[in-house]
Amino acid sequence: MKASLYHYKTLRDSPSEAELTSHKLMIKANMIKPIASGIYTWLPLGTLILKKVENIIRAELNKGGCLEIIMPLVQPKDLWDESGRSKEYGPELLGFKDRNQRDFFLGPTHEEIITDIAKKEITSHKDLPKTFYQIQNKFRDEIRPRFGVMRAREFLMKDAYSFSLDEDSMHHIYSNMKKIYKNIFDLIGLDYKIVSADSGSIGGDKSEEFHVLANSGEDTLAFSNESDFAINIELLDEKDPDKIEGMKSPDGKGKLSLKKGIEVGHIFELGTKYSKAMNLKVQKDNKLQDVFMGCYGIGVSRIVAAAIEQNFDDEGIIFPKAISPFNCYIVSINPKSNKDLTIKVDKIYSKLIKCGIEVFLDDRDLNPGIKFRDANLMGVPFQLVISDKINNDSVELINRKNQKKEILKIDQIIDRIK
Numbered sequence: 001m002k003a004s005l006y007h008y009k010t011l012r013d014s015p016s017e018a019e020l021t022s023h024k025l026m027i028k029a030n031m032i033k034p035i036a037s038g039i040y041t042w043l044p045l046g047t048l049i050l051k052k053v054e055n056i057i058r059a060e061l062n063k064g065g066c067l068e069i070i071m072p073l074v075q076p077k078d079l080w081d082e083s084g085r086s087k088e089y090g091p092e093l094l095g096f097k098d099r100n101q102r103d104f105f106l107g108p109t110h111e112e113i114i115t116d117i118a119k120k121e122i123t124s125h126k127d128l129p130k131t132f133y134q135i136q137n138k139f140r141d142e143i144r145p146r147f148g149v150m151r152a153r154e155f156l157m158k159d160a161y162s163f164s165l166d167e168d169s170m171h172h173i174y175s176n177m178k179k180i181y182k183n184i185f186d187l188i189g190l191d192y193k194i195v196s197a198d199s200g201s202i203g204g205d206k207s208e209e210f211h212v213l214a215n216s217g218e219d220t221l222a223f224s225n226e227s228d229f230a231i232n233i234e235l236l237d238e239k240d241p242d243k244i245e246g247m248k249s250p251d252g253k254g255k256l257s258l259k260k261g262i263e264v265g266h267i268f269e270l271g272t273k274y275s276k277a278m279n280l281k282v283q284k285d286n287k288l289q290d291v292f293m294g295c296y297g298i299g300v301s302r303i304v305a306a307a308i309e310q311n312f313d314d315e316g317i318i319f320p321k322a323i324s325p326f327n328c329y330i331v332s333i334n335p336k337s338n339k340d341l342t343i344k345v346d347k348i349y350s351k352l353i354k355c356g357i358e359v360f361l362d363d364r365d366l367n368p369g370i371k372f373r374d375a376n377l378m379g380v381p382f383q384l385v386i387s388d389k390i391n392n393d394s395v396e397l398i399n400r401k402n403q404k405k406e407i408l409k410i411d412q413i414i415d416r417i418k
Helices: 023-027 044-063 078-083 111-121 167-186 274-279 300-311 339-354 366-380 410-417
Strands: 034-036 039-042 073-077 095-097 103-106 131-140 156-162 191-194 206-213 219-224 230-232 256-271 281-284 287-290 292-299 327-332 357-361 384-385 396-401 405-409
Touching: 023 256, 023 300, 034 366, 039 044, 044 131, 044 156, 044 167, 044 292, 044 300, 073 156, 078 111, 078 274, 078 287, 095 230, 111 156, 111 274, 111 292, 167 206, 167 256, 191 219, 206 219, 219 292, 219 405, 230 300, 256 274, 256 300, 274 292, 281 327, 281 405, 292 300, 327 366, 339 357, 339 384, 339 410, 357 366, 384 410, 405 410
Parallel strands: 191 230, 327 357, 327 384
Antiparallel strands: 034 039, 073 103, 095 103, 131 156, 156 292, 191 206, 206 256, 219 230, 219 256, 256 292, 281 287, 384 396, 396 405
């Protein structure tokens, strides 16, 4: 992609209203644009990154046997009355009436809709087990939207729902989904912890959260230095961080350490909470029995912000390779004043694309300082510097993460980037 054909208008200064680093950098890098409190337009660069996260999630879920569907954002209030959550969920549930005075909600989550679908589609125990998922916008009327897309009112989420004949099958799917989530966050390249959590308004007896470790996280996590024990401190009897640090781990192995985390995923064993409330049953051995359910959420748009909170420096973003918008950023130095250099830039650009490398070519008629500033801000793993000061068959490769510079032949660069 050439900058002259793209839409990439960076800001020199950070927006005054932005509190978190990710919020500042996403607006500066022209990834998002605020439209109203907690509501954003995702611009071309942001959308590209969002789609990369989405594609990793989709590929792993499909590989795990989950089936993609698309459910409506607009949900009849009747279904929420049936589950008993109309009042329970609270003021985050935004309601309205249509022209026929029927009540609807903008969906913050889809347990009611999917249970209603299952009542109509799962007619026999032979239809089980099944896991459906979608990647779709949600709306929660947050009392205080803040931190950019980290706590927005409208956001992109992956939510999945499993249906099982019995408790053992529900446990098995939960365990399998936990492995799928690990694969997803490993592939994205995030440093994260899995912690025991409160099920909150979703319900169920068991749930775990996936947290990206970052100093800006809203949650405090306690975990053992000698085992897999990890928990949100809200579930501990002792909630004073000063007293928890160094405490003996509740599982008897090691001592507890504390870190801040950003919740990006949450998995639940719902049991029969929704199936009983909404009369979802299947027949087996001449008896009707309640279906066991699980639900599994990932904040797709939140992952982008969390990845930035974990990967940045004073110059800008340092994206994990898997979700970087491009593989490399070409900085051409004064190409318009040198025809031979322009030819060289175009040849290298075309060769990289033919080799399957995603390239952003900064061909704007701007001074090199602005181009380097924008390259660092965008956070692409590699920068290629092409100028008449470098030998004709070579270019300079800069590693964005450590700023290491090398003069390499173009074929060497292709191997290095790949």
